[in-house]
Amino acid sequence: MNQLGFPILSVMLLVPLVAAVACVYSAAANARRIALGATLIDLLLGIVLWATFDQAGQAERWQFVEYQPLFGRFAWALGIDGIALMLIMLSVFLMPICIGASWRAIERRVPEYMALFLLVEVLMIGTFAAQDLFLFYIFFEAGLIPMYLIIGIWGGTRRIYASYKFFLYTLLGSVLMLIAMLWMARYAGTTSIPALMETDFPVEAQTWLWIAFFASFAVKVPMWPVHTWLPDAHVEAPTAGSVILAGVLLKLGGYGFIRFSLPMFPEASQQLIWVILALSMVAVVYTSLVALVQADMKKLIAYSSVAHMAIVMVGLFAFNQQGLEGAMIVMLSHGLVSGALFLCVGVIYDRLHTREIARYGGLASVMPRYAILFLLFTMATIGLPGTSGFVGEFLSLMGVYQVNSFATLICTTGIILGAAYSLYLYRRVVFGVADKPDVLKMEDLSRREIALLAPIAAVVLWLGIYPESFIAPMRADVAALTQRIDRARPVGDAQVAAAAPGAVQEQVGGPQDAHGAEAH
């Protein structure tokens, strides 16, 4: 079975599922407790999972494997590698925080709300743990239903528009992926994801398959120009909904690229790398500029998410260890930091019931503790050394620099622009004179709110100061992935070679030269 002797992944799926059913039949107060209890149990199971995960790379690549051919055409196949482990950890870590954030903020239809959140947790863990192509698709798609209901029932004024947009956009992206999956399952004669990752698809088919998967994952990530559902969905979702959207659901896209697009279609990834780089460059500059002029705090953070996810994308398509590890760390960091920022917005939204930046000002004097934590997360989103953002962005950009220095140049401006919009937001909300009477009456963080934000702050610093804990489980898997895609590695444009001064240097080189360049 596995290291533990019981099917831990299935149990992690079962606990929230049972709790969700229990919530439906409970009163509001009990539903809250059940949801918190279930998510904490899952967090504990997640810690057990991490602790027993063999990260030395000695054991099998896929651990905690479960296989039950229940469904005829596809199987109940679960199993994780280090990459999935880290994303599952992110999910189970954020979940209790989301429940806590909704403790007071959600007053209407609490049992249904808690049940839907627990369902979201089931589906997220399922997506990361699925080892069968169609099981993955079912988990991946099913997440639409609870998120649609969460945005639509507990959202703000334009919730219905936002919920439709979220649902239909992501659905349209994903259905094409299903067609590609059907083709792949027929070609390879298997639905097992590990087996498919070793399958060499014909190069001409790869392009089509890659585009079909891109249609799905690009919407989820989201990449410019299909990102427009995100600001609407974020702004209208309740705080916890935004945390889960930004924290975990966006990572499904990045995870999809790591798990499917890169290892299954390396040649197509290399051919179409210009799409990724071009869209990411536009996304970084464009959405950062858009973020700069937002008057709504949640919209600003939503646009900043698009910019950060673009850095993830360039890191992924760097085809090397630094880029991939960096992309993973940006995903984790962004999950934590943007989640925390949404919580910070939620804290002051609960007090003043507006997300308009201009309605605030001078919070530093009335809410000092809040100001400190908000500052930490603002710095982390900028990518200040010592915070999680720096590690990931630095590695990502260093990785992609070996592929395309122009793209790196443009994407790095994202950090400067990120500093601009983040600091500008912070200045307007926290600094300045507290002259608005209702702002003066705002209370500082309650114990519950500190209990929500402090763990995230701790992990953000941990990730920033000692990222090794997080990189170590992934190292072997990222190495396996880079080895797999090495044959298609794009030629870098920075060919550094020693030459006599003035000598004409031929710039064209093969992969061998790229290897040489990596050493620098």
Added chain:
Amino acid sequence: MADYLLRLAPELILIIGGVLLLLAAAWRGERGVDMVTLLSVAVLALAGVSLLGPASTGGDSFGGLHQADAFAAFCKVGIYVAAAVCILIAPRFFRRAGGTMQPEYPVLILFSCVGMGMMVSAGDLLTLYVGLELQSLAAYVLASFLRRDLRSAEAGLKYFVLGALASGIMLYGVSLLYGFTGTTLFDGIAAAFAESIETTGQPSLGQVFGLVFVLAGVLFKISAVPFHMWTPDVYEGAPTPVTTVFATAQKFAAMALLVRVSAEALGPGLEQWRQIIVFVALASIILGAVAAIGQSNIKRLLAYSSINNVGFALLGLAAGTAEGLAAVISYMAIYIVMTLGSFLCVLQMRDSEGRPVETIASLAGLSRTRPGLAAAMAVFMFSLAGIPPLFGFWGKFLVFDALIGVGYWELAAIGIALSVIGAYYYLKIVKTIYFDEPAPGYAPSDSRLEGGLIAAAAVLLSPLGYLLIPALALASGQAAAALF
């Protein structure tokens, strides 16, 4: 001789049972409603049980006029189950609508089932026609069953006039096929097509004409675009239990008939009819989805939804392989459950005085007034839209998989992209139920039976339904294999 009887057992049981119950109905009048209702369900159950014998494996009877094979058995199970549900839900509906229910209703459904059974067992164009007409005649009467209700009478008349037209078109096609192949037996027609293709490279023009007219007649019965016009009006006007019969049992039977005729009689003409089916399928998907968006009546919406779903099922037929045909009947089997569930929910839509309500707006905020019903309705809608993890997804999965199997991935991509348009109006219903402020609540449920059936349908369509995949694959695989 006894073999014949056993192979025809389901039809014989239904006919004898139907005639006896008709006598009982005539003698007892309206006092006998409950008895006739229960007995007719028992007759359907008995007919279903008889499928365990030679009725599902016996083979041809009467020189090929009637075929008792796995395909017919699979379809008959679906038809009988749907018909039984439609009989069970009727008495309460008619009592609320018109005071009483005439006992002829279950009897007519039994006769309709005989016709449907003949349709799916037909081995000859004339058996096919007789079965189709028997089924249709019963259906015309059923559509106008609330004869004092203007809408019901109108539905019956419309259905009759258009149905007669379609029957005429089909009969014309039958005569053409007979003229250009020299037989009405499916095997003979297939042989004549094959011979013609062998000698000239394609079926003769007369054969193609015959094929087109026969298909037009059958496509009318499954309400595929462009022969769909009657559907919304008839579905809206007919009494809800009757609409349920039309949308489930009848649709399944007509689809099975289409599959059988296409595969057995017109099999060698695959290249000819495939073009027709592809066009009809895409047109049905698009029109069914787009036209449903503006509907305000739930029964009309479900009518367009049925057009839309028929389009997806037809895509499996366009694949033309055994796998594709198995996908079609699997799709229809799942579709029956979704539709039965949806119409059972429609039956629950009654205002505080017990009168039926059909506007979608009245569903507003149902999640707060009747959370259980709302959840079931949401399950049916998401399932009809084909969103995983609900079981409706599996039907679409099989159909598209079959298309990929024959290399039609462009068609599959177009079809699945069009399913997103359909998702919009299903979402609209879920939005009305969950997001809108509550409208005046419905009368509380007064029937454990209906509640139980809704719950059963919802459980079948929940992810638990996926556990049925191996059984469904086995049964539909055997059924499709019987056609080749």
